[in-house]
Amino acid sequence: MATVLKIRDLAVTYPDGTQALRGVDLDLAEGECLALAGESGSGKSTLLRVLLSLLPKGSRVTGSAVVDDDGTSLEAVGADRATLRRLRGGLLGYVGQDPHAAADPLWSVGRHLREAWRARRMRPAKGAAEERAEAVGITQARARLRQYPHQWSGGMLQRAHIAGAGVHGPLVTLADEPTSALDAGLAATTLAVLRADARALLLVCHDLRHVAAVADRVAVLYAGRVVETGVDVPARPRHPYTKALVAAAPRPGHGLPEELPGTSPDLRRELTGCAFAPRCGLALESCHREDPVLDDGVACPVVPR
Amino acid sequence: MPAPLRRLASALAVLATAGALVWGLMLLSPVDPARQILLAQGDPAPAPAEVDATRHELGLDRSYPEQYARWLTAAVRGDFGTSWRTGDPVAAELAGRLPATIRLTLVALLFATAVALALALPGLERPGGPADVFARGLVFGGSALPVFAVGVVLLEFVVVGAGIGRVVADGTWSGALLPALPLALGIGAEWARVLRGGLRDALGAPHSETARARGAGRLRILALHGLPHAAAPFLTVAAMSAGGLLAGAAVVETLFTWPGIGRLLITSIDAGDLPVVQAIVLLGVVAFLAANLLAETLTAAIDPRRREKR
Numbered sequence: 001m002a003t004v005l006k007i008r009d010l011a012v013t014y015p016d017g018t019q020a021l022r023g024v025d026l027d028l029a030e031g032e033c034l035a036l037a038g039e040s041g042s043g044k045s046t047l048l049r050v051l052l053s054l055l056p057k058g059s060r061v062t063g064s065a066v067v068d069d070d071g072t073s074l075e076a077v078g079a080d081r082a083t084l085r086r087l088r089g090g091l092l093g094y095v096g097q098d099p100h101a102a103a104d105p106l107w108s109v110g111r112h113l114r115e116a117w118r119a120r121r122m123r124p125a126k127g128a129a130e131e132r133a134e135a136v137g138i139t140q141a142r143a144r145l146r147q148y149p150h151q152w153s154g155g156m157l158q159r160a161h162i163a164g165a166g167v168h169g170p171l172v173t174l175a176d177e178p179t180s181a182l183d184a185g186l187a188a189t190t191l192a193v194l195r196a197d198a199r200a201l202l203l204v205c206h207d208l209r210h211v212a213a214v215a216d217r218v219a220v221l222y223a224g225r226v227v228e229t230g231v232d233v234p235a236r237p238r239h240p241y242t243k244a245l246v247a248a249a250p251r252p253g254h255g256l257p258e259e260l261p262g263t264s265p266d267l268r269r270e271l272t273g274c275a276f277a278p279r280c281g282l283a284l285e286s287c288h289r290e291d292p293v294l295d296d297g298v299a300c301p302v303v304p305r
Numbered sequence: 306m307p308a309p310l311r312r313l314a315s316a317l318a319v320l321a322t323a324g325a326l327v328w329g330l331m332l333l334s335p336v337d338p339a340r341q342i343l344l345a346q347g348d349p350a351p352a353p354a355e356v357d358a359t360r361h362e363l364g365l366d367r368s369y370p371e372q373y374a375r376w377l378t379a380a381v382r383g384d385f386g387t388s389w390r391t392g393d394p395v396a397a398e399l400a401g402r403l404p405a406t407i408r409l410t411l412v413a414l415l416f417a418t419a420v421a422l423a424l425a426l427p428g429l430e431r432p433g434g435p436a437d438v439f440a441r442g443l444v445f446g447g448s449a450l451p452v453f454a455v456g457v458v459l460l461e462f463v464v465v466g467a468g469i470g471r472v473v474a475d476g477t478w479s480g481a482l483l484p485a486l487p488l489a490l491g492i493g494a495e496w497a498r499v500l501r502g503g504l505r506d507a508l509g510a511p512h513s514e515t516a517r518a519r520g521a522g523r524l525r526i527l528a529l530h531g532l533p534h535a536a537a538p539f540l541t542v543a544a545m546s547a548g549g550l551l552a553g554a555a556v557v558e559t560l561f562t563w564p565g566i567g568r569l570l571i572t573s574i575d576a577g578d579l580p581v582v583q584a585i586v587l588l589g590v591v592a593f594l595a596a597n598l599l600a601e602t603l604t605a606a607i608d609p610r611r612r613e614k615r
Contacts, residue, residue, distance in 0.1 A: 096518075105609070
């Protein structure tokens with residue numbers, strides 16, 4: 001399968017000096033679902049925002065993120081207006097976190113959906129919005145689209161956002177914790193709808209269990225770096241951080257989950273060595289000096305290959 | 306009761322209360338209205354029989370509740386009695402002055418809106434940036450300046466000094482430009498503060514981010530998401546300042562000798578012309594209530610969540 005998104009050595013520093021991403025390499029293939037996991041502050045959302053150029057003014061971005069559409073390569077880092085117009089809502093679809101917050105409360109859901117065309121200076125064909133809504137499982141679309149967001153449930157409204165994100169058949173759909181505001185049962189079906197509607201999906205998700213069902217591959221971020229990537233990460237974590245992350249998830253009948261010791265590093269300071277070393281029970285002396293590189297899917301010298 | 310009816314009912318209740326208070330002024334006045342009217346109509350020394358006849362004609366020999374009921378029904382029809390100063394019907398005096406004040410007010414509102422937009426918009430692109438800090442400084446200065454001070458400075462330097470405009474204003478549209486300025490500055494600065502806050506909230510909200518991610522341009526997001534969201538708090542504050550506008554008009558109209566209601570109010574207070582004062586105060590209350598009613602109705606029309614709740 002062709003690679004549609006190629007991220008190389010991507011680094012982001014926010015205006016306050018926080019290094020949200022520190023040299024990230026990632027590939028996304030057509031038809032694939034890649035999940036980005038990690039705690040809040042690990043840089044997951046930053047990665048999506050770089051692609052859409054939604055970072056706050058004054059942020060510094062280096063490296064490259066190329067969207068490859070059938071031979072035409074578009075560089076998202078430092079994109080000019082013309083490129084941005086092709087990326088936002090065109091080649092890149094976006095689904096946000098909280099469906100109610102992401103919908104303008106003054107607009108009907110239908111107007112919101114049709115805005116996906118109008119924002120790109122197009123006019124939706126008659127019935128096109130209803131058709132999109134039905135495609136993501138919204139029944140009686142004609143009547144329901146006339147209602148306002150506060151009259152909709154979170155799960156259904158998130159489907160409307162998925163419909164809006166997919167209007168122009170984006171090459172890559174970016175979803176930023178799309179189920180964190182929904183209850184568990186809805187989360188699974190909403191993710192399934194999202195998965196089915198997207199051509200390639202970059203899914204930010206803090207809950208590794210949800211990820212397992214839909215993702216083809218998982219990349220775990222810690223302090224702005226990919227520490228582990230692989231097909232079977234949620235079931236068989238290898239990196240000490242991922243192991244701790246999996247152990248920190250509550251499981252019924254297993255007592256209280258083990259909490260991660262220590263706190264996340266201060267990303268406004270220059271880090272030396274592995275960012276996880278201070279919290280890691282297996283850390284070697286060298287871990288505090290040398291930053292491990294991704295080797296065989298894990299960035300850790302301790303893990304046996 | 307549906308919301309619009311409830312709003313109307315509460316406005317009428319406020320109006321009735323204000324009406325009772327305004328009528329009560331008459332009871333506190335040491336002046337005998339009947340004698341006062343005869344004096345105003347050119348009788349230098351009214352005979353006691355004449356005064357009694359007029360008192361009966363005016364219904365002043367009836368009980369207070371009866372007097373109030375008569376006054377109220379007349380007021381509802383627009384009849385506020387006779388001016389003690391000129392002997393003319395109060396309604397006619399007001400009607401002659403009203404157009405000039407409406408002109409002044411409309412021009413001031415237009416200016417204030419322009420000031421609010423001019424001070425609120427430039428800082429949005431980069432909150433805390435130079436444009437934002439500068440605009441906020443102007444907002445602070447603008448809301449701190451008293452109307453009369455701006456008015457005096459304008460008169461002294463622009464009208465007298467530079468010879469622009471007229472010292473004695475005539476109440477026409479073009480004459481309204483200068484007097485409207487001091488009225489508009491303070492209000493516009495106040496509005497700018499509210500507008501800026503509303504716009505910043507709306508443009509920083511996740512739904513604006515969604516719009517950006519979908520490729521909507523800045524202007525589109527500002528016009529379709531930002532302004533409608535900022536409109537509700539803006540309209541509320543704008544309606545509240547309608548009261549202040551009337552008070553400011555009294556100052557500005559006196560300063561610029563503008564032939565409007567505000568100057569009539571000052572003249573009438575000076576002359577102890579109670580019926581005219583009563584009519585103007587009630588007119589102010591009506592204007593204030595109408596502005597608030599309009600603001601609430603518009604807010605409800607903009608926000609679907611307000612339409613059905615209760």
